[in-house]
Amino acid sequence: MNKAALVYQDLLQKIDAEVYPIGSYLPSEHQLCELYGISRETGRKALATLADDGYIQKIRGKGSIVIEHRQYEFPVSGIVSYKELAAKLHIKTENVVYDYQPDALLPVADFTSLGTELTEAPVTAIKRVRVINGEPAIIDKDYILKSVVPDVPKRAAEESLYAYFEDQLGLTIGYATKEITMAPATEEDREHLALNKGAYVAIVRSVTSLTDARAFQYTESRHRADRFSFRDFARRTKK
Amino acid sequence: MNKAALVYQDLLQKIDAEVYPIGSYLPSEHQLCELYGISRETGRKALATLADDGYIQKIRGKGSIVIEHRQYEFPVSGIVSYKELAAKLHIKTENVVYDYQPDALLPVADFTSLGTELTEAPVTAIKRVRVINGEPAIIDKDYILKSVVPDVPKRAAEESLYAYFEDQLGLTIGYATKEITMAPATEEDREHLALNKGAYVAIVRSVTSLTDARAFQYTESRHRADRFSFRDFARRTKK
DNA sequence: GAGTGGTCTAGACCACCGA
DNA sequence: CGGTGGTCTAGACCACTCC
Known part of the structure; x- marks a missing residue:
């Protein structure tokens, strides 16, 4: 797995565990660089995927806020077996x-x-x-x-x-x-x-x-x- | 509009006009750099958006192939007025x-x-x-x-x-x-x-x-x- | 081996927010 | 004003495809 995907997984797990509850902000992009030892663009890729999947909303000048996200549901959604x-x-x-x-x-x-x-x-x-x-x-x-x-x-x-x-x-x-x-x-x-x-x-x-x-x-x-x-x-x- | 979005628009328009018909390959990422005078990552962003939207499939070692895409349809799709x-x-x-x-x-x-x-x-x-x-x-x-x-x-x-x-x-x-x-x-x-x-x-x-x-x-x-x-x-x- | 896309970096400049 | 995200660059190394 690549770095961006690893960061994505880790952030997602922390969102699910409410380390970052709904309404709170994730660490800033600069902080992510230090936390994970990555470059900014790599961290941004992880955040972009979280945004695509409906977990966060990025707000310029403020940060990335955790939003209410869709749950796994039955039976039609994306391509899942x-x-x-x-x-x-x-x-x-x-x-x-x-x-x-x-x-x-x-x-x-x-x-x-x-x-x-x-x-x-x-x-x-x-x-x-x-x-x-x-x-x-x-x-x-x-x-x-x-x-x-x-x-x-x-x-x-x-x-x-x-x-x-x-x-x-x-x-x-x-x-x-x-x-x-x-x-x-x-x-x-x-x-x-x-x-x-x-x-x-x-x-x-x-x-x-x-x-x-x-x-x-x-x-x-x-x-x-x-x-x-x-x-x-x-x-x-x-x- | 930013450069990536402009390239996206231009490629999309050319896909619709069948300059790049279904089954054909878009210019390579290196060629996009020269064609549009952009850096590779910028071109990649345009291609990633096209892939997200279902217009192309990127194949490593080969290129970006145009695939059959969904049409505009009525009445529920994305957020469109x-x-x-x-x-x-x-x-x-x-x-x-x-x-x-x-x-x-x-x-x-x-x-x-x-x-x-x-x-x-x-x-x-x-x-x-x-x-x-x-x-x-x-x-x-x-x-x-x-x-x-x-x-x-x-x-x-x-x-x-x-x-x-x-x-x-x-x-x-x-x-x-x-x-x-x-x-x-x-x-x-x-x-x-x-x-x-x-x-x-x-x-x-x-x-x-x-x-x-x-x-x-x-x-x-x-x-x-x-x-x-x-x-x-x-x-x-x-x- | 030449050409393709996949990943990652370090740095730059800009626009926006809030104190 | 400092901190945030938005955009863009030039370059590097890798994995894969095809000849």
Whole structure:
């Protein structure tokens, strides 16, 4: 880990432990240099990351004040493995794979010099129900490009896909785009999520890419409306 | 505007104009120094912002590749004034204020050394319907602390609250936290959004703060489910 | 080996805040 | 006025990619 990340970790831990409670100021940038034996720009990088993540607000002429920050929450936020979240929140969870197709096809948009083009790409298709504390809460439909991950064992889907990609295959997840919409529950939703007619579901569609910018996974998550919650922290961009 | 922001703007404009199309590489950091007459760290800051915003992916040893990025979308994304968005998207929009209380009270969580405490704070309370292309789409309920903004003219609510805060009062918006949930439409929702019984609404609750970390506005937006869409770009955080 | 991005430094000048 | 953060520089060393 680099110096800036170490300072970030240390400050964050001290914020959580209320060494620096909400409303108080962190040490000044000059003080951080002395405290950690770093240059000012390095300390500033740590502070910038804390600000990006919503933990502090920097105020010119005054200092960096600790602000109320978002908590870890369930179940949609950034790119965190479902299993990682469940472990952090001490939630009993289980994945039930109810459809597994190791050789499926998915229409994929290709960016060519002439524009977008639709082609069919070989994927592994997996449908799972996330059972939280004994109740079915989410349906996940995953489509994983075989050109990047040739084989996804059913066992990996029952455990954690992310752990399989990162720990077993050594892939590094880079970024994802997500879209949240909502719609009336379908027959399939009602069956697997134990919903009544007229119920709604929140739908989260996401495309996940590696750090080398290869998109390799498309996911559609369908959440019970009464269990769905999403939190976001946003900064005002200068005009 | 600072140099990094200028370079950011210029690169972004060239990405939009497909001078650097999706899948191509931006000039290297060394080349950026010569092109813009800047130091490397300044160029890196511009690139880092582009990466944060989801326009490029930096690949060590190779360069900065342009990736498919999220478009401007309606109606919830970052902190952008509703009016700003509508103008950018060329949408005909109108705000109908159907409730205006210049002297209301709102329970507010106070962070004291002993923990959180609930107190009642004087606010201006405003309820509006956002009419998009002639159809009511969103209810906004705004509560603005009188300790920060003593007076909110009804006229400002009909135009743009953000424009009033920033342009008229000289306040600078810093950041906001948002939470998205969904629930069955209430009687009030059905009346103002022209919904049937059994319909659902998406609810976006947000707290907005200034750059000096003073929270001053609480907003609850209730969206027609069939019109609601939210997009997000997230990077995988290193473990 | 040449070129790329990743990290870090030491120092400079500026703008803002508060006493 | 001293202390704070905001910006920018020129240079160094490293890790990685590709030929």
